Amino acid sequence: MSTASEPIPSDEHQANPVPEAADRFVGRYPEAAVDARGPNVIVTLLGEWDFSSLSALQAAFEAAVADAPDTVCVDLAGATFIDVACLGEIRRMQHEQEARGARFELLHPSDMVRSVASVLGWEPLVDGGGCEEG
Numbered sequence: 001m002s003t004a005s006e007p008i009p010s011d012e013h014q015a016n017p018v019p020e021a022a023d024r025f026v027g028r029y030p031e032a033a034v035d036a037r038g039p040n041v042i043v044t045l046l047g048e049w050d051f052s053s054l055s056a057l058q059a060a061f062e063a064a065v066a067d068a069p070d071t072v073c074v075d076l077a078g079a080t081f082i083d084v085a086c087l088g089e090i091r092r093m094q095h096e097q098e099a100r101g102a103r104f105e106l107l108h109p110s111d112m113v114r115s116v117a118s119v120l121g122w123e124p125l126v127d128g129g130g131c132e133e134g
Helices: 017-023 051-065 084-099 111-119
Strands: 029-039 040-049 070-083 103-107
Touching: 029 051, 040 051, 040 111, 051 070, 051 084, 070 111, 084 103, 084 111
Parallel strands: 040 070, 070 103
Antiparallel strands: 029 040
């Protein structure tokens, strides 16, 4: 055990482990893009979405609905993971948009998303399928 008076051993020639560790997370950090296409908006989610990224998801949804689009689409093709907290936020957004008379659709939900939604009884969340991508 080191005491405060002993220097911490270091090797100046040792490779920095941080870049190697960071390489493992490439593509995992969540990213959201909001693309307005006339009266429609597509929110594209990339990477891993969990409770720690919930506020970023909420911010993306707020930006998406700022101009009250006719249709809000959430594209999950690039989402590698979505936990129940984020699925719950997607569900909340669905209810909010449908309550104001807008359409809400998911694009490319993974089998995992379909499975979790099914277990939670949220099949309408993934059964839409009619969102246009262009």
